[in-house]
Amino acid sequence: MYKLISATPSPYARKVRIQLAEKGIPFELITEVPWNSDTQTPLHNPLEKLPVLICDDGSSVFESRYINEWIEYKHPTPPLFPKDIDGILAVKRYEVIADGACDALVQMFFEVARDPDKQSKPWFDRQERKVDGALRSFSDSVGSKKFCHGDTLTLADIAVGTLLRYLTVRWPAKPWREQYPGLAVYSDRLETRPSFVATVPVPQVIRDRVA
Numbered sequence: 161m162y163k164l165i166s167a168t169p170s171p172y173a174r175k176v177r178i179q180l181a182e183k184g185i186p187f188e189l190i191t192e193v194p195w196n197s198d199t200q201t202p203l204h205n206p207l208e209k210l211p212v213l214i215c216d217d218g219s220s221v222f223e224s225r226y227i228n229e230w231i232e233y234k235h236p237t238p239p240l241f242p243k244d245i246d247g248i249l250a251v252k253r254y255e256v257i258a259d260g261a262c263d264a265l266v267q268m269f270f271e272v273a274r275d276p277d278k279q280s281k282p283w284f285d286r287q288e289r290k291v292d293g294a295l296r297s298f299s300d301s302v303g304s305k306k307f308c309h310g311d312t313l314t315l316a317d318i319a320v321g322t323l324l325r326y327l328t329v330r331w332p333a334k335p336w337r338e339q340y341p342g343l344a345v346y347s348d349r350l351e352t353r354p355s356f357v358a359t360v361p362v363p364q365v366i367r368d369r370v371a
């Protein structure tokens with residue numbers, strides 16, 4: 161059985177957990193705080209980041225988008241990629257933007273964790289612009305549609321839905337729902353799926369100093 165190293169707030173790990181649940185693939189969930197010094201994640205990923213999928217033979221698969229693709233090839237049913245190349249590329253475009261926005265949110269989170277005299281407002285603003293750009297882009301392309309692409313769930317919805325919920329966890333004061341009510345409807349609908357309900361992100365206490 162697979163093992164998945166995960167963290168409760170991680171949008172990257174949540175994408176993999178949702179995909180495994182949607183495909184009905186059993187796995188053992190290992191919850192870590194990757195920022196603490198006793199994390200086991202570096203034993204499985206030279207980049208020291210989770211999620212990491214560990215196979216029965218001990219080999220590891222890491223980088224969430226690569227894990228998602230790996231699982232898609234190894235366990236194609238039910239498919240979470242469209243059948244046609246253009247459809248796959250369209251889904252991947254959503255993933256790139258959603259993951260980039262999550263990266264920016266992580267940067268913002270640690271920027272405000274620095275001592276006040278070490279924080280950079282221009283850096284924070286630059287990251288926030290990326291998040292705002294992603295939201296604008298998703299509002300334009302998804303609007304209040306049921307799915308990003310076609311009429312079934314794909315990895316695009318898992319990536320975009322995961323970003324939107326993570327945004328609410330990390331920056332509850334950010335008024336994206338009021339700004340983009342169509343996206344709020346889209347997000348709320350996705351969050352009713354059992355795979356999303358079972359993986360609602362929860363903040364963790366980070367014990368060690370990171371930034």
Ligand SMILES: N[C@@H](CCC(=O)N[C@@H](CS)C(=O)NCC(=O)O)C(=O)O
Pocket residue numbers: 167169170171172194195207208209210211222223224225259266
């Ligand atoms: N691009 C990576 C990002 C993963 C990531 O940033 N994971 C965080 C937890 S949410 C982590 O493990 N960070 C530890 C570190 O960067 O040292 C992915 O998609 O898997």
